[in-house]
């Protein structure tokens with residue numbers, strides 16, 4: 050037990066424009082450790098399995114409790130959070146790769162800014178009048194709150210986009226997470242005043258029509274967000290919206 | 299309006315400040331070392347306080363004030379606490395309007411629940427992810443201003459220093475793009491530091507890994523005072539992971555969880571195979587009446603002392619068992635699952651074990667810093683609330699010291715962060731209107747040169763024998779051992795020496811990476827220096843404060859309490875009466891009668907209690923003061939103590955009968 054080891058195979062890349070390569074590390078096993086703690090261990094003595102001294106591995110992380118969305122990577126080929134990936138539940142050697150659908154900044158760290166841009170595109174906010182004391186908000190039925198809550202847990206981790214066959218750097222598809230957010234804000238009593246704008250966006254190129262309904266997204270979402278329900282609901286809203294627009298013309 | 303504002307940090311405090319400034323039509327540059335949506339505030343689970351009295355319990359902001367002051371053992375400047383608690387109900391309404399998915403009552407109103415330190419249902423919550431939901435609501439509003447070009451975000455930019463002119467006024471900041479290490483200087487007429495807590499100074503804590511405290515340390519090293527640094531809240535039960543300490547709610551003990559260690563520390567058996575006769579249920583033994591339900595701070599201290607002082611933790615490590623298995627807690631598994639399912643989920647996910655099957659392994663975890671950058675408690679007389687002692691430099695959120703005193707009440711920090719941000723915003727807007735002048739270009743180019751030189755120095759550190767991450771572990775271990783739960787002057791003295799040693803060894807770090815893209819080793823090494831500095835403020839404050847107050851527990855200076863039967867009502871003692879009269883004269887107020895007069899028919903105080911109260915009053919006079927630390931290069935910080943503004947209530951002793 051005492052000298053149990055963890056074997057990591059890490060896909061490395063010096064910078065955005067360099068070619069990727071692989072390096073292997075072996076670190077001591079501690080009970081209950083996750084992928085991040087294994088990576089942390091490599092930093093204490095950054096020497097590969099075959100004894101080469103290398104630069105410490107770069108990765109993204111924050112909360113270490115699966116709520117900030119920072120630490121996404123491909124672990125044994127599956128998009129997921131490295132902070133909640135326990136070593137004992139993984140097959141060894143553990144292969145770590147950066148997401149493939151986003152530009153690599155270095156090693157396991159990628160640039161997910163398109164996700165935040167998508168939130169602007171779909172106006173993912175409630176247009177409040179101002180921040181002064183204007184009294185309470187509208188009441189919300191608890192069942193509706195429960196429905197909204199599911200989507201409000203989206204932490205912009207990008208797992209759903211990594212898994213989606215329709216999402217890639219040559220398509221304009223906003224992806225499942227943004228569709229989930231459009232659905233959430235269309236549900237809010239004040240948020241829905243921007244519903245038409247959101248549906249215009251969802252109707253256009255890169256909108257919900259680009260979804261091929263492969264359902265990969267919902268299978269990988271670490272927060273268990275029912276993305277395909279939102280996709281279906283937004284699809285329905287878009288159809289109605291299109292008819293309304295036609296009638297108006 | 300002319301002039302720009304820079305806000306550093308996009309947690310709840312930074313976002314709240316940003317919204318207020320942008321709403322006034324003033325452009326904001328918002329800096330954050332991670333995308334703001336990933337700030338540490340997302341970790342808060344429990345909720346946010348506001349005395350909205352939605353449950354017909356007669357709750358009122360007045361009671362919220364009293365609970366907060368009492369909980370913080372009267373170290374918070376009182377007018378601020380008053381304002382915060384008065385404003386809390388409006389803040390909740392606003393957050394609700396912004397779309398926070400707060401839990402609801404059947405009729406659709408906001409639901410409130412009870413939290414520690416109060417008798418009222420005062421805490422609004424959104425599932426088990428309140429912090430995340432509040433963060434997203436504010437983030438969305440900021441994104442709206444971003445789309446309208448009033449806010450420009452600099453995400454993945456790390457704050458390095460304030461740009462100060464010859465007169466010591468803050469004129470902007472120097473920051474580094476962590477993607478490519480480029481340092482730039484940015485102009486502003488007002489800057490606000492909202493960079494959150496310093497958990498990483500303790501190695502592992504319940505905080506996010508980005509909470510290094512480096513930004514606070516950097517402005518401290520530039521002349522901002524650091525206040526009440528010694529007040530560090532430790533949560534009694536967290537899962538000690540190899541990477542961090544994850545919070546486990548105290549409700550587990552409430553439902554029958556029992557704390558124990560093997561009688562023989564070398565006992566390597568699976569805990570389920572260790573019979574009761576070989577277990578030491580040390581809380582139950584020592585506190586037969588309360589058992590495992592002793593108050594939070596007592597539980598924390600006992601667990602700590604069993605592991606650290608007596609070396610009796612599981613396998614010699616800093617861990618004890620928290621046993622909620624049906625066999626030991628006597629509770630039905632299904633019932634437990636229904637009540638504690640959320641907590642069990644965290645444990646299953648991160649510890650990979652099932653608390654229903656096998657006892658949890660827990661240890662107290664550093665959780666929150668009450669101390670932080672000094673900001674003015676008052677407006678007027680040249681002072682502006684939320685402004686530091688450096689003109690033009692403001693601060694809000696966990697990184698500043700106000701509102702919570704010597705100990706924070708659960709669910710009060712989300713409130714103080716948002717309230718602080720909402721206060722700082724409008725004040726900066728006023729400030730820039732009266733300070734529109736532009737600083738000389740040389741002020742900026744000088745700072746740029748300084749920061750580039752510092753970077754070059756650190757990048758060139760490649761011949762030494764130290765590893766930055768290993769040195770950080772040592773820092774964390776030393777701080778956790780000497781400067782968290784139990785403090786002793788001897789240990790603190792050693793700690794100060796250790797910090798000096800770590801500072802020296804820091805220069806001997808091999809950064810082992812001179813490359814440009816996302817150079818974490820280099821950035822961490824820079825931050826580590828600043829962590830060591832900040833640790834000195836905390837440790838020195840703890841060393842000098844010879845008393846017990848709130849989270850600061852120094853057993854060698856605990857006031858000796860009379861026997862339970864001899865305790866009485868403090869308002870019946872002469873010492874207390876005299877003390878209150880003095881305070882009234884000093885602060886020019888007359889406190890409400892309820893703080894001064896015991897109800898008719900209250901028994902007179904026993905002589906032993908009179909004696910105790912005399913000592914207690916002496917302690918208050920000596921120590922109910924704000925600690926102010928001033929940074930000194932290559933030396934220990936200077937510490938001075940300042941009076942606290944007590945215009946609402948006189949302090950009262952903490953007596954459990």
Ligand SMILES: Cc1cc2nc3c(=O)[nH]c(=O)nc-3n(C[C@H](O)[C@H](O)[C@H](O)COP(=O)(O)OP(=O)(O)OC[C@H]3O[C@@H](n4cnc5c(N)ncnc54)[C@H](O)[C@@H]3O)c2cc1C
Pocket residue numbers: 306307308309310311312329330331332333334337338339340341342343344345346428429455456457458492493494495504505506508509510512513545665666694695696697708709710711712713715
């Ligand atoms: C596990 C946990 C649970 C909690 N639960 C509760 C609760 O239920 N109720 C409650 O009231 N409180 C709770 N708290 C406390 C509360 O979450 C924090 O006090 C609060 O969120 C701090 O907010 P902030 O805005 O001050 O800082 P943060 O949210 O930490 O934000 C800091 C910001 O500064 C940025 N930053 C930091 N350093 C730099 C730098 N050098 N350069 C540029 N940017 C930088 C970061 O990127 C981030 O954007 C909890 C804390 C923890 C750890």
Ligand code: SF4
Pocket residue numbers: 212213214215216224225259260261262263264265266267277280
């Ligand atoms: S359903 Fe399929 S195509 Fe549509 S978003 Fe999900 S993964 Fe992509």
Ligand code: SF4
Pocket residue numbers: 202203204205206207208209210225226229269270271272273274276
């Ligand atoms: S929907 Fe799920 S997988 Fe997609 S970004 Fe949000 S949390 Fe991540």
Ligand code: FES
Pocket residue numbers: 109110111112113114115116117118119120121130131132133
């Ligand atoms: S570090 Fe935040 S989700 Fe993993």
